[in-house]
Every structure is written in C-alpha cells, then in structure tokens.
Amino acid sequence: xSVHSVNHTNIYYQGADKILLAVDCIIFGFDKNLLKLLLFKxxxxxxxxxxxxxxxxxxxxxxxxxxxxxVLEECTGLNDVFLExxxxxxxxxxxxxxxxxxxxxxxxxxxxxxxxQSVEDFHAHxxxxxxxxxxxxxxxxxxxxxxxxxxxxxxxxxIGFELLPEKFTIPNLQALYESIYQVNLDxxxxxxxxLSMGILEKLDEKDKTSSKKGAYxxxxxxxxxxxxxxxxxxxEI
Amino acid sequence: xSVHSVNHTNIYYQGADKILLAVDCIIFGFDKNLLKLLLFKxxxxxxxxxxxxxxxxxxxxxxxxxxxxxVLEECTGLNDVFLExxxxxxxxxxxxxxxxxxxxxxxxxxxxxxxxQSVEDFHAHxxxxxxxxxxxxxxxxxxxxxxxxxxxxxxxxxIGFELLPEKFTIPNLQALYESIYQVNLDxxxxxxxxLSMGILEKLDEKDKTSSKKGAYxxxxxxxxxxxxxxxxxxxEI
DNA sequence: TCAAAAGTGTTCAAGTTACACCCATGT
DNA sequence: ACATGGGTGTAACTTGAACACTTTTGA
Numbered sequence: 001x002s003v004h005s006v007n008h009t010n011i012y013y014q015g016a017d018k019i020l021l022a023v024d025c026i027i028f029g030f031d032k033n034l035l036k037l038l039l040f041k042x043x044x045x046x047x048x049x050x051x052x053x054x055x056x057x058x059x060x061x062x063x064x065x066x067x068x069x070x071v072l073e074e075c076t077g078l079n080d081v082f083l084e085x086x087x088x089x090x091x092x093x094x095x096x097x098x099x100x101x102x103x104x105x106x107x108x109x110x111x112x113x114x115x116x117q118s119v120e121d122f123h124a125h126x127x128x129x130x131x132x133x134x135x136x137x138x139x140x141x142x143x144x145x146x147x148x149x150x151x152x153x154x155x156x157x158x159i160g161f162e163l164l165p166e167k168f169t170i171p172n173l174q175a176l177y178e179s180i181y182q183v184n185l186d187x188x189x190x191x192x193x194x195l196s197m198g199i200l201e202k203l204d205e206k207d208k209t210s211s212k213k214g215a216y217x218x219x220x221x222x223x224x225x226x227x228x229x230x231x232x233x234x235x236e237i
Numbered sequence: 238x239s240v241h242s243v244n245h246t247n248i249y250y251q252g253a254d255k256i257l258l259a260v261d262c263i264i265f266g267f268d269k270n271l272l273k274l275l276l277f278k279x280x281x282x283x284x285x286x287x288x289x290x291x292x293x294x295x296x297x298x299x300x301x302x303x304x305x306x307x308v309l310e311e312c313t314g315l316n317d318v319f320l321e322x323x324x325x326x327x328x329x330x331x332x333x334x335x336x337x338x339x340x341x342x343x344x345x346x347x348x349x350x351x352x353x354q355s356v357e358d359f360h361a362h363x364x365x366x367x368x369x370x371x372x373x374x375x376x377x378x379x380x381x382x383x384x385x386x387x388x389x390x391x392x393x394x395x396i397g398f399e400l401l402p403e404k405f406t407i408p409n410l411q412a413l414y415e416s417i418y419q420v421n422l423d424x425x426x427x428x429x430x431x432l433s434m435g436i437l438e439k440l441d442e443k444d445k446t447s448s449k450k451g452a453y454x455x456x457x458x459x460x461x462x463x464x465x466x467x468x469x470x471x472x473e474i
Numbered sequence: 475t476c477a478a479a480a481g482t483g484t485t486c487a488a489g490t491t492a493c494a495c496c497c498a499t500g501t
Numbered sequence: 502a503c504a505t506g507g508g509t510g511t512a513a514c515t516t517g518a519a520c521a522c523t524t525t526t527g528a
C-alpha cells in the first residue's frame with residue numbers, strides 16, 4: 001500500500017509514534033420494510049472468514065473521508081450517497097493483529113440502486129438489523145453506536161429518504177421510521193404530520209405491490225425542504 | 238516519545254501505512270456568567286507561539302481516551318471531568334508540518350476547581366466563546382463543531398451541571414443555558430421547567446454575590462436523575 | 475428610600491395523542 | 502363477495518410561550 005505515500009517531510013514531528021489507521025463502514029439499507037445491514041466475510045487474517053464490517057487501512061496521502069467513500073464504492077458500486085463519520089475507536093488492545101485505530105463511518109444507501117454484483121464479489125450479506133451475528137473486534141459496538149446515531153439523526157433531519165427509492169408510498173415511509181425507532185406508529189398521525197411539512201410531492205402514480213387498492217407514490221422535494229429551512233423550519237418526527 | 242511504545246508484532250498488517258495521530262482538547266468553562274474556552278500558545282514549530290488548542294501525539298501503546306484524559310489533566314490539573322470524543326479530523330493536508338490525523342475531544346470543567354497554576358505554566362488563556370482568536374490549522378472549525386455539539390447535547394442531557402460549581406443558583410443555571418444557546422430565556426418559564434423535573438435539591442443557603450436579596454443555592458442530585466431515567470423520564474430543556 | 479436582582483401564576487395557542495370507519499380493488 | 506391494506510377527521514389533553522408585579526436588603 002505504501003507505494004501511494006507522498007513523502008511527507010515531517011521535519012517537525014520526528015520522534016512521535018506512527019500508528020495504523022483504518023476506516024470501517026456500517027452500511028444501512030431498507031428492503032421489504034425491514035432495516036438491513038451489509039456485512040462481510042473477512043478476507044484476511046486474523047479472523048479470516050468471520051463476519052465483519054468492511055474496511056481497510058488509510059494511506060498516508062489520503063483524506064479519511066475519501067478513504068471511506070472509496071471503501072463504500074468498492075463494495076456497493078455506489079458513490080454520492082449519505083456517508084458520515086460516526087466515531088473513532090482507539091483502544092490500544094482493540095485488535096490483536098496490531099495497534100490499529102479505526103474510524104467508523106455509517107452510510108445510508110438505496111437498496112434498489114445497489115449493484116448485486118459487488119455484493120457477491122465481496123462475500124457480503126444483508127442482515128436484518130435485529131439479527132446481526134457476532135462480529136470481529138468491536139464491530140458489534142460500532143453497529144450499536146451507528147444505530148443509535150441513526151435513531152437520533154432521523155428524528156431531526158430528513159435522512160430517512162436516503163434509504164428509500166426515489167418514489168415511495170406513505171406506508172413505506174412509515175414502515176421505515178417504525179424500523180428505525182423500533183416502535184409502531186399511528187398511521188393517521190404519521191401521515192398528517194409528514195404531509196403537513198410540505199416537503200413531499202404527490203405523484204399521479206400508484207404502487208400496487210403491497211395492496212389491491214394501491215398506494216400513491218410520493219417524492220421527497222429537496223428544494224422545498226431547503227426553502228423551509230431558510231425560514232426557520234425544523235424537521236422533526 | 239517512542240520509548241513508550243510496546244513492540245506490537247503487527248505480523249498481519251505489514252505494508253500498510255502508519256500515520257501520526259494526535260488528540261486536541263476543546264475545554265469549556267463557565268465564569269461570571271460567561272461561557273469560556275481555554276486556549277494555548279503553541280510551544281513547537283510550525284506555528285510556534287500562535288493560539289491553538291492543547292494537544293499532543295498519541296503513543297503507540299496508549300488508548301486514545303487515556304491520551305485525551307492525560308492532556309486535560311496536564312493542563313488543568315483536573316481528572317474525572319466530563320470529556321468526550323467529538324470528531325476525527327483527517328484531511329491529508331490539514332497540517333503543513335506533516336500528515337497528522339487529529340481526534341478532537343471536548344471537556345466541560347468547573348472553573349472554580351481548576352488550578353490556576355497549571356493554566357499559567359502552559360501560557361494559557363480563557364477566552365469568551367464569542368471572542369475566540371484565529372487559531373492554527375483547523376482548530377477554529379473544531380471549536381465550532383464542539384460548540385454545536387454542546388448546544389445539542391445540553392438540550393437533552395444534564396451536562397450543564399459539569400460547568401457549574403457544586404452549589405449554584407437558578408439564575409446562574411439560567412445564565413449558563415443562555416450562554417450555551419445564545420438566546421435569552423424567560424426566568425419564570427425556565428425556573429418552572431427545571432424545578433419541575435425534580436432533579437435539583439434546594440439548600441438552606443443563599444448566594445449574595447450577585448444581589449442584595451440573595452438567591453437560594455441548589456445542588457444537582459445525580460441519584461434522583463438516574464431514578465427518573467429508569468422510569469423513562471427524558472431530560473429536555 | 476431606592477436600586478437591583480430574586481421569586482411567583484395564569485392564560486392562550488399549538489401540538490400531540492388517541493381512536494374507528496369507509497374505500498378501492500384483485501382474487 | 503370478501504379479504505387486504507389505503508386513506509380520512511375530531512376531541513381531549515399536554516406542552517410551550519407570553520406576560521407584570523411583589524419581595525428582600527445593602528448601600
């Protein structure tokens with residue numbers, strides 16, 4: 001990997017310890033009204049073939065955010081998706097394979113856009129968020145933290161839409177929030193609240209995959225949302 | 238510094254780049270009803286003698302949290318204070334002195350407990366949060382992020398008390414929240430709300446430093462707070 | 475006696491929660 | 502014709518916001 005390194009002079013900071021730095025990605029998806037996580041069979045020792053998050057070491061010349069974006073793109077084929085730093089895990093003994101500090105990122109992706117191919121290449125599998133297997137190192141803790149963060153953030157920012165296809169029904173959206181908050185919501189109140197914000201655009205199209213009557217499809221309208229933000233509106237659900 | 242290094246074998250991860258890792262601490266205090274930040278004159282090149290956060294490199298054998306605790310203790314004489322990881326800054330070019338990834342921590346300390354001595358030894362100064370000078374590297378951005386986080390977190394967790402002396406008055410507490418949220422609050426509503434939570438203990442003692450009449454002192458009651466948490470109570474202000 | 479901060483209740487508007495029935499349609 | 506999920510309104514309650522005067526006491 002070090003063939004990529006820029007030769008930083010480091011004339012000032014000689015003598016300080018250098019440490020292996022990694023990124024690990026917690027990847028959320030939403031499918032068949034269930035919240036999912038993408039996990040991988042680890043390809044290297046130690047812990048080869050055990051379930052784990054996907055990640056790799058950061059190169060010396062690489063922004064940490066770019067490293068996370070590249071990891072995500074390599075394993076899902078997607079770029080330009082929601083990806084945010086979560087937390088930095090740095091206990092000296094967290095990895096018996098060596099002293100590695102890991103920066104965890106979490107991503108929200110649209111499962112319908114994802115390339116099946118990439119998932120298979122990486123021996124990956126989508127797990128229900130409530131059926132995550134035992135993972136290597138502190139990866140289960142990372143997932144816990146990411147899920148907590150998602151719960152908090154989804155309440156005050158319209159990031160739920162990052163997990164849905166461009167067109168979705170109100171019952172889809174409700175099921176998404178139910179699986180994020182792990183509660184049941186009242187259909188009438190939910191609909192009233194989300195529609196009253198004025199950030200959804202109703203289409204003249206119905207989705208009949210889950211009922212005979214069919215449910216109207218909606219789109220999230222980013223411009224309307226940003227206009228409202230400017231006027232001091234605060235998303236909350 | 239590397240005299241402290243454990244000789245990690247790293248038999249698995251050879252070939253990956255190693256990177257300098259640092260911690261930087263954003264230290265909040267509250268004095269004379271103003272929210273303050275502790276800043277330092279940098280002692281090393283590059284940027285020697287410019288204002289900066291306090292920080293140092295992480296050693297190979299050191300938990301990142303411990304490193305932050307030690308930095309805080311060295312410069313304030315305090316341990317066992319509120320200290321939490323904020324964010325990891327890792328653009329490849331953020332520091333012209335070398336490739337350094339920095340993990341920012343923010344701390345809330347009680348100014349009345351702080352040892353004056355330590356502050357002077359470190360050429361430190363307490364700045365009003367609205368009068369922060371230009372700092373080196375991305376330290377101004379770190380402070381912005383920490384202040385944002387404080388605003389969010391103070392709303393839903395009783396961390397404000399970490400900034401106040403053990404005994405404080407309701408007007409003190411109100412002034413603290415006013416300087417965190419940067420707004421004026423209604424005295425009656427504030428008092429009503431905070432007292433109705435049942436987490437403050439009224440003492441038979443008055444503080445007369447800021448008025449002739451004097452204001453009753455209160456203490457935060459951690460046990461009551463935890464009992465309420467168990468019952469599903471949510472702090473919010 | 476007066477200046478300066480501490481302390482105290484009520485009203486109104488807005489938002490949240492709870493709750494039950496009809497609709498449309500494919501089988 | 503019936504089973505299935507989609508869609509609709511109202512009333513009770515809770516919460517947050519606005520607002521003015523009295524109390525205490527050191528100087």
